[in-house]
Amino acid sequence: MLPPDCPSGIRLEGKPMFPLITDTTMHLASLLIPMNIDISPNDTGLPGISQLSTIVGAIMTIGLILSVLALIVSAIIWGFGANSSNPHMASQGKLGVIVSCAAAVICGASVTLINFFWNVGQTV
Numbered sequence: 001m002l003p004p005d006c007p008s009g010i011r012l013e014g015k016p017m018f019p020l021i022t023d024t025t026m027h028l029a030s031l032l033i034p035m036n037i038d039i040s041p042n043d044t045g046l047p048g049i050s051q052l053s054t055i056v057g058a059i060m061t062i063g064l065i066l067s068v069l070a071l072i073v074s075a076i077i078w079g080f081g082a083n084s085s086n087p088h089m090a091s092q093g094k095l096g097v098i099v100s101c102a103a104a105v106i107c108g109a110s111v112t113l114i115n116f117f118w119n120v121g122q123t124v
Contacts, residue, residue: 063107070100 043049078093080086106113 060107060110064104067100067104067107070103071097074100 043053074093074096076093077096078090081089081091081093
């Protein structure tokens with residue numbers, strides 16, 4: 001017969017019925033809780049980090065130059081489409097202008113965007 005204060009039968013006379021299972025469960029729960037780990041990026045951990053940073057900066061510059069080239073070509077296509085009464089060509093030129101401007105914004109703001117999301121990730 002179960003005690004009146006314990007309808008589930010897990011405890012008998014104030015003591016756990018299965019102390020090993022309870023202790024093991026508590027130990028596993030303490031292992032699953034994340035520890036306080038503090039790791040931050042550094043620029044001296046691997047050889048070649050400064051050269052990689054230089055390469056990334058050069059690629060960003062190439063991206064910006066190509067965005068300007070795409071803007072010029074798209075504006076020319078837009079102009080030809082508008083002057084030749086070709087609405088499809090004009091709309092493709094407009095789309096090219098918008099895409100090239102968006103590409104320039106993303107290239108220019110890429111470092112700021114990555115730093116923003118890094119800081120958001122650090123607060124989680």
